[in-house]
Amino acid sequence: MTFVKVCGITRREDIEAAAGLGVDALGFILVPASPRFLPAEEAAALACTVPEGIRKVAVMVNPSGTEVEAVERTGVFDCIQFHGSETPETLSGCRLETIKAFSVTEEADLENAALFDAASFFLFDSKKRRYDKGVAFDHSMLRGRTFAKPFILAGGLGPDTLRGALREARPFGVDLNSGVEDAPGVKNRVKLAVAVATVRDFDTSERREHR
Template identity: 40%
Template sequence: MTVKVKICGVRTPAILDAAAGAGADYVGLMFFPKSPRNVGLDEAAALAAAARGRVRTVAVMVDPDGALVDAVVEQVRPDVLQFHGSETPERVAAIKARTGLAVIKAIHVGEAADVARADAYEAVDHILYDAKAKPGAPLPGGNGVAFDWSVLAGARAPFALSGGLAPDNVAEAVRQTGAAMVDVSSGVETAPGVKDADLVTQFIAAARGAAPIKAKAS
């Protein structure tokens, strides 16, 4: 099985085109005002419309209220919802049931004990393991920080991996962890929120060139 690739924090048609043209499976649209990658509903709707039929869109939210979820679903029409905050298993399951959309839940990892928290999220379609932000950090993800991949040895498979990934380390990350999907944001940027088309293309090529993954027993 070939690893899937998500380019997160897409804000412009040019980067959307670069990601789709290089073969990305997903692009992430960020709905979090504190993030330099934040997009408004109108911007996101235009990007999602341009992506339709070319690459799947993921709406990324951090502890959203019901009004934001509904607005994103109705106006943007994403393929997948991603929750990157402290959302409970019950809330994520309820949103999935109400919207009928596939769901990704991010688990923030600092040590091995954090990995087990994914077990409670039985309703989600994909678990995304991301590096835990340092205390006081303004963003829960997209900080360009990696974690010790060895703690994922007993993780429930298949899973997605994020945190500190870049064109020069993504192939090794896939080989070490067996991740079914890799997710990058800051690792393909020249400044916070400013993605580089060449880096996006390089990242996708490097991920695709990693050794084929073998599913682990869950």
Template identity: 40%
Template structure:
């Protein structure tokens, strides 16, 4: 069976970057709704970005310990397909919206991925990111991929320090369902580099072809 890791470009802040991502064949884009993030977008900007996308590109909204009213107001204003929660949200909170969701885990000391995957059993996937206290991703940090239980790979969205230089290695080692990149394809926070986006997609395709031959 052929294998291709899905790709999400996160922290999109400009419609032109979203269009380039779509042209390159990205599967999803991520819009950040965390006020302290340098990649945070307003609902108006987010809606403009969404309107620039062709059909069948999944639009993911990223939140971190937002209250239910804030999440719902964003859903009312922006056509999000998937919610991504990066804080201390409970499974009940994540399940309370009429959208599929992903739960992110910061891979610090003592994180039990198996336990978290069971606790958030209704999540469509578990996103694993490097740990930096109080941040929701896009740190450019990497964690030890050997900490990922192989049997969970089909549910794993791998993030944290990925870029064109190491994404192929990550795919070969982990075989995740998807890879998620933000700072690794940027020239500045929220400003994507077309060349790095292209290189990233090239490396994903190359690694996926290699895996398909195994």
């Protein structure tokens, strides 16, 4: 089954909606420049309401060691997503699961993943002006490629684009954000439900094809 992460969570009702759809992880953005930003304490309090079995991911950009330790000390988050220009050493010192995000415009950008043995997962996103909405990169660059860690696909994913992206890239997981929103941090329940249903339908059709 494709791993489904919903990022940019800011509201309890969106946690409830996502949990009801059986998603695997929820992301809370601890980056002040993001329109979906939550202060660390507020994010931790909201993450405490996430049902058992759903990973809680703190999304950070170039955090200091002190900031990483503060997230770890909350005892709330299961994983930290590093979405900046962090070094491999930053991840190797982390006590939680880690996702290392890479901005992709060309195949050379994918090669950087080989440096991050300490990551639990890779995430490939479009290279864009920070927090632009709904931008995808050329997923054909991922066709037939294998990586040392499972990879999550992000950038421009929504009900209308998911099936093609899944078929092209064959990711371990998908990251849903702006493509299932009415506004930054405000998820649209219908779009979210359709997106998750699209992923599950793809999974089912793939199993049938490979019987």
